[in-house]
Amino acid sequence: MISKEVCERVLSKAASTGADYAELFAENTLNHSINMIADRVDSINDTVIAGAAVRVYKGLRSVMATTVDTTEQGLLRCAEKAAEALGQGTAALSITLHERLFGDIHPIRVVPSSVSNAEKVALLKEGYFAAREYDECIRQVSGTLLGVDHRILIASSEGLYAQDRQIRTRMMISAVAEKNGETQTGGCRPGRRMGLEMFETIDPKEVGREAARQAVVMAGAGYCPAGVMPVAIGNGFGGVIFHEACGHSLEATSVAYGRSQFAGKLGQQIANPKVTAIDDGTVPGAWGSINIDDEGTPAQKNVLIKDGILQMYMVDQFNGRRMGVPSTGNARRQSYAYTPTSRMTNTYIANGTDNNDDIIASIEYGLYAREMGGGSVNPTTGEFNFAVNEGYIIRNGKVCEPVRGASLVGKGSDVLMNIDMVGTNMECGQGMCGSSSGSIPTNVGQPLIRVSSITVGGR
Numbered sequence: 001m002i003s004k005e006v007c008e009r010v011l012s013k014a015a016s017t018g019a020d021y022a023e024l025f026a027e028n029t030l031n032h033s034i035n036m037i038a039d040r041v042d043s044i045n046d047t048v049i050a051g052a053a054v055r056v057y058k059g060l061r062s063v064m065a066t067t068v069d070t071t072e073q074g075l076l077r078c079a080e081k082a083a084e085a086l087g088q089g090t091a092a093l094s095i096t097l098h099e100r101l102f103g104d105i106h107p108i109r110v111v112p113s114s115v116s117n118a119e120k121v122a123l124l125k126e127g128y129f130a131a132r133e134y135d136e137c138i139r140q141v142s143g144t145l146l147g148v149d150h151r152i153l154i155a156s157s158e159g160l161y162a163q164d165r166q167i168r169t170r171m172m173i174s175a176v177a178e179k180n181g182e183t184q185t186g187g188c189r190p191g192r193r194m195g196l197e198m199f200e201t202i203d204p205k206e207v208g209r210e211a212a213r214q215a216v217v218m219a220g221a222g223y224c225p226a227g228v229m230p231v232a233i234g235n236g237f238g239g240v241i242f243h244e245a246c247g248h249s250l251e252a253t254s255v256a257y258g259r260s261q262f263a264g265k266l267g268q269q270i271a272n273p274k275v276t277a278i279d280d281g282t283v284p285g286a287w288g289s290i291n292i293d294d295e296g297t298p299a300q301k302n303v304l305i306k307d308g309i310l311q312m313y314m315v316d317q318f319n320g321r322r323m324g325v326p327s328t329g330n331a332r333r334q335s336y337a338y339t340p341t342s343r344m345t346n347t348y349i350a351n352g353t354d355n356n357d358d359i360i361a362s363i364e365y366g367l368y369a370r371e372m373g374g375g376s377v378n379p380t381t382g383e384f385n386f387a388v389n390e391g392y393i394i395r396n397g398k399v400c401e402p403v404r405g406a407s408l409v410g411k412g413s414d415v416l417m418n419i420d421m422v423g424t425n426m427e428c429g430q431g432m433c434g435s436s437s438g439s440i441p442t443n444v445g446q447p448l449i450r451v452s453s454i455t456v457g458g459r
Helices: 004-014 072-086 117-132 196-200 204-219 237-250 317-323 356-361 412-418
Strands: 021-037 040-058 061-067 138-156 160-179 182-188 227-233 277-280 301-306 346-349 365-377 383-395 398-404 407-411 419-422 427-435 438-446 449-457
Touching: 004 021, 004 040, 004 072, 004 138, 021 072, 021 117, 040 072, 040 117, 061 072, 117 138, 117 160, 117 196, 117 204, 138 204, 160 204, 182 204, 182 383, 204 383, 204 398, 237 277, 237 346, 237 365, 237 383, 237 407, 237 412, 237 427, 237 438, 365 407, 407 412, 412 419, 412 449
Parallel strands: 227 365, 346 438
Antiparallel strands: 021 040, 021 138, 040 061, 138 160, 160 182, 227 449, 277 301, 277 346, 365 383, 383 398, 383 407, 407 449, 419 449, 427 438
């Protein structure tokens, strides 16, 4: 993308006013999407994102400038802007770059851009029409097949010169079902850090059927009663409750400034001893996986909570300065236009030892949240409110009728302590996580768990 020699000159210019660290991040990303609605292909879109960012530190001050002009002259102008914004000083850095090859733990066998649009449309149609034909009460279906080819270059005054290529594929099917004049929506959105070989293990038809099944079930559901009760939360996308209610509070973005419910609690018990929580950017082929983060630090497996004890936080380089700890490989950004900060990759509650049937049987009356939806959280207090996409009443240890309109309301620290049963069927769901450094792909996961007591909001 950009030669080592040019990077050295750009970094030297950026550090010319006294910076103690300078960094160049460049990207060229192709986003390809095919969209279907009303039984036909509605659009095929190709979007290219290309540009660079120059960032400099001086102690705990950080300045970043961006440009779409990645010629040497354009990059030097960008570096000069960053240097000027940092202030007056004398250059103190001698910069010599050495290329580093980190390897690729996510080999791609079928690059999406090498496959014709006709072949990709055929895959999307399989999922779309499987949903359309699932049940007579399906009123509308929409589908998207997404391919991302993300190429990055990172060079820093510490001598790093590295490149990486991240390819991701995702199919998203949504269905709307109508019963008795009321409509409900269902969805299924699997994604992988893979090319089109993803569909060797994921059947597009099953994606469509699952979206339609959820819509049909929820369209026939009554409203959820409200109250404080035990809740069983399903595996896969159920992990969003840890991601949002607890995971964001373990990111240095909040912890470094004391704006986290878990700041200053390393080595303390913050969860039930049955809870072990992990963020692992090295899972082969997983949606949230990376080879290196957006500061050039290799991805790693970080055990955040072990047997209920807080072990570590997720840390980027700059916030690590404030905290006095090294980066954990969690610096991420949506694009060059965003300043990177600590973010999750593949975050999950690890398998426990409780029998899944016993978890349901232990609840006399409560809610089974089979799949969680979106919501909001305050990382400082941990207070959250999440929708339940698919829920069922549990009576006398049996999963009974479906209910809609359910939400879970509480505080992350309370939920962690109240997880008193952890099953054995850990799976992950795929999503896009938004924060100060933009929207990034993340995996959320867990086995079936029981929260002994939580507030359930209903109609």
